Amino acid sequence: MADAERDPRPDPIEYDGPPDYRVVGRHGVYPETSHDEIARFNFLAQMNRHLSTKVMPGVAEAFDARIEPARKKAKKGAYKTRHEVRKDLVQDPMFQWWSAMRRATMETRQQAGRWVTIRQADALNGKVRTLTEGDPRLVLNADFKQPRSTDAIDHHCMPGSYHTELVPGDVTGPANYDAGIFATTGGMLGRYNDGGGVAVAQWVQKNLPDFQPKRILDLGAGLGHNVLPIAAAFPDAEVIAVDAGAPMLRYGLARAKTMGIENVTFIQGDVSDLKDMFEDESFDWVQSTMFLHETSYKTMPMIFAETQRLLKPGGIVLHVEQPQYSDDMPLFEQAMRDWDAFYNNEPFWTKMHEVDLDAWMETAGFDRETLIHGGVAAVVDPEVFPEAAEDTEQEDYGRKAAWHVIGARKEG
Amino acid sequence: MSTATLDPLKLAGSKAKGKRPWFLENPDTERVMNITLALMQEVAVIRERMDTVERLLDRDGVVTREAIETFEPSKEEADERGYWMQEYIARCLRILQQDREAIARGKEDSSEDVADEFAKVD
Numbered sequence: 147m148a149d150a151e152r153d154p155r156p157d158p159i160e161y162d163g164p165p166d167y168r169v170v171g172r173h174g175v176y177p178e179t180s181h182d183e184i185a186r187f188n189f190l191a192q193m194n195r196h197l198s199t200k201v202m203p204g205v206a207e208a209f210d211a212r213i214e215p216a217r218k219k220a221k222k223g224a225y226k227t228r229h230e231v232r233k234d235l236v237q238d239p240m241f242q243w244w245s246a247m248r249r250a251t252m253e254t255r256q257q258a259g260r261w262v263t264i265r266q267a268d269a270l271n272g273k274v275r276t277l278t279e280g281d282p283r284l285v286l287n288a289d290f291k292q293p294r295s296t297d298a299i300d301h302h303c304m305p306g307s308y309h310t311e312l313v314p315g316d317v318t319g320p321a322n323y324d325a326g327i328f329a330t331t332g333g334m335l336g337r338y339n340d341g342g343g344v345a346v347a348q349w350v351q352k353n354l355p356d357f358q359p360k361r362i363l364d365l366g367a368g369l370g371h372n373v374l375p376i377a378a379a380f381p382d383a384e385v386i387a388v389d390a391g392a393p394m395l396r397y398g399l400a401r402a403k404t405m406g407i408e409n410v411t412f413i414q415g416d417v418s419d420l421k422d423m424f425e426d427e428s429f430d431w432v433q434s435t436m437f438l439h440e441t442s443y444k445t446m447p448m449i450f451a452e453t454q455r456l457l458k459p460g461g462i463v464l465h466v467e468q469p470q471y472s473d474d475m476p477l478f479e480q481a482m483r484d485w486d487a488f489y490n491n492e493p494f495w496t497k498m499h500e501v502d503l504d505a506w507m508e509t510a511g512f513d514r515e516t517l518i519h520g521g522v523a524a525v526v527d528p529e530v531f532p533e534a535a536e537d538t539e540q541e542d543y544g545r546k547a548a549w550h551v552i553g554a555r556k557e558g
Numbered sequence: 559m560s561t562a563t564l565d566p567l568k569l570a571g572s573k574a575k576g577k578r579p580w581f582l583e584n585p586d587t588e589r590v591m592n593i594t595l596a597l598m599q600e601v602a603v604i605r606e607r608m609d610t611v612e613r614l615l616d617r618d619g620v621v622t623r624e625a626i627e628t629f630e631p632s633k634e635e636a637d638e639r640g641y642w643m644q645e646y647i648a649r650c651l652r653i654l655q656q657d658r659e660a661i662a663r664g665k666e667d668s669s670e671d672v673a674d675e676f677a678k679v680d
């Protein structure tokens with residue numbers, strides 16, 4: 147072809163990867179990020195995406211091509227549990243390399259985020275102190291003892307987990323959580339990482355159009371990512387966010403205020419026993435979002451019983467979580483979904499996903515007829531995240547921005 | 559020297575509480591892999607910075623540190639940079655792509671097998 151006929155422009159690229167970190171939503175206490183710190187987050191977002199779309203499928207291929215056939219050959223019979231599957235997976239190089247890189251990427255992400263927030267600790271802590279000091283919407287308990295479920299291990303490899311304070315009044319932990327989540331999820335939760343909460347609020351408005359909650363309780367609210375959209379959707383409601391981690395609550399109130407959300411009170415407490423804190427039948431709506439997997443077999447029934455006690459007649463409880471393991475879910479998928487449980491410090495993830503939630507809700511006193519089941523997917527800004535908004539196909543074994551809802555409406 | 563209360567050099571890389579799982583046959587291989595991955599990240603950082611400098615020079619003819627720190631790529635520019643990053647990672651992790659392709663191909667002849675075959679006269 148003669149040069150003159152050639153289109154001099156390069157082929158247009160079709161890019162479907164994570165957005166540049168710079169589109170993240172920055173509220174008033176968001177940590178500052180330098181050019182290179184942003185570049186680091188960009189790399190981590192891309193690395194996560196690469197691992198889940200280009201490397202992880204190799205594990206399924208190895209399973210089909212050699213792991214399961216080897217078991218057949220050894221005449222060991224079909225797999226009976228997901229743990230048997232996992233024991234074989236860990237012997238395979240594809241699983242080993244994918245896992246080693248995924249773990250390394252998680253740890254690197256923590257380091258990147260901690261660098262950002264710890265280097266500006268004094269400024270961040272000071273800003274949050276100014277915004278929260280003397281504000282009655284922050285209720286901390288200096289004598290609070292962490293429950294074993296939050297203290298035993300640092301969840302998802304986050305050093306210090308949700309509660310450690312490196313200095314009095316420290317918020318570098320939640321600021322790190324906040325700054326890094328956009329990178330780990332590749333922006334799939336939206337600019338403010340609140341796509342789950344936005345979805346829940348919309349779900350309630352659509353499915354329960356007459357529901358006008360006056361008092362809302364969020365259990366294990368963290369720094370409030372997903373409760374703020376609920377508070378914004380019901381601006382006349384009094385919203386109470388309870389969490390075990392003081393730094394999360396402190397940062398949460400400061401963040402909410404700078405985002406113009408004024409109807410949330412952040413209270414430190416253990417949600418498995420709120421008897422000293424709230425009266426019977428004092429809430430219209432009790433919510434938990436991506437929380438139950440960080441509890442335990444001992445506390446989860448207590449939490450369910452508390453929701454039953456706290457709800458007014460006609461009130462609703464909703465728990466948002468990744469789907470339960472069921473007999474219909476292939477054991478391979480279950481084993482892959484267990485990855486975070488065993489290799490990313492989410493110890494209760496595996497057992498929690500076995501629970502017959504309907505039965506547990508009944509035990510807690512909810513009538514089977516009143517149970518609510520649904521599904522929500524993160525609602526994000528389609529301008530910025532066309533892929534997340536449309537994506538219904540991509541599976542990421544436990545990390546997809548789509549969840550199940552289990553709940554109930556208290557009779558009355 | 560910094561007068562800050564907390565030392566990020568020491569604290570950024572802290573270990574999370576809970577015994578660490580190791581995946582590769584030899585933990586030393588995994589250590590080297592972790593170091594390689596950190597270097598991969600830092601090369602990506604340098605490259606993104608160079609890209610920013612080049613774009614600023616194209617746009618303004620000059621570049622300042624301040625301009626680098628506050629640079630906001632347009633959607634198109636961000637896509638180009640994102641695409642480069644995808645290419646870069648695919649390049650670095652080529653061996654894993656080939657491991658997958660080997661699984662898909664199933665049993666393959668080695669060059670040695672074929673050499674023997676080609677050396678046969680009849």
Ligand SMILES: C[S@@+](CC[C@H](N)C(=O)[O-])C[C@H]1O[C@@H](n2cnc3c(N)ncnc32)[C@H](O)[C@@H]1O
Nearest residue numbers: 308366367368371372389390391415416417435
């Ligand atoms: C994965 S985070 C979820 C945060 C939030 N719901 C969200 O959607 O972003 C789990 C939170 O639950 C809190 N938590 C765990 N067990 C708790 C308990 N027994 N009582 C109060 N909070 C608890 C942790 O401190 C942590 O902040």
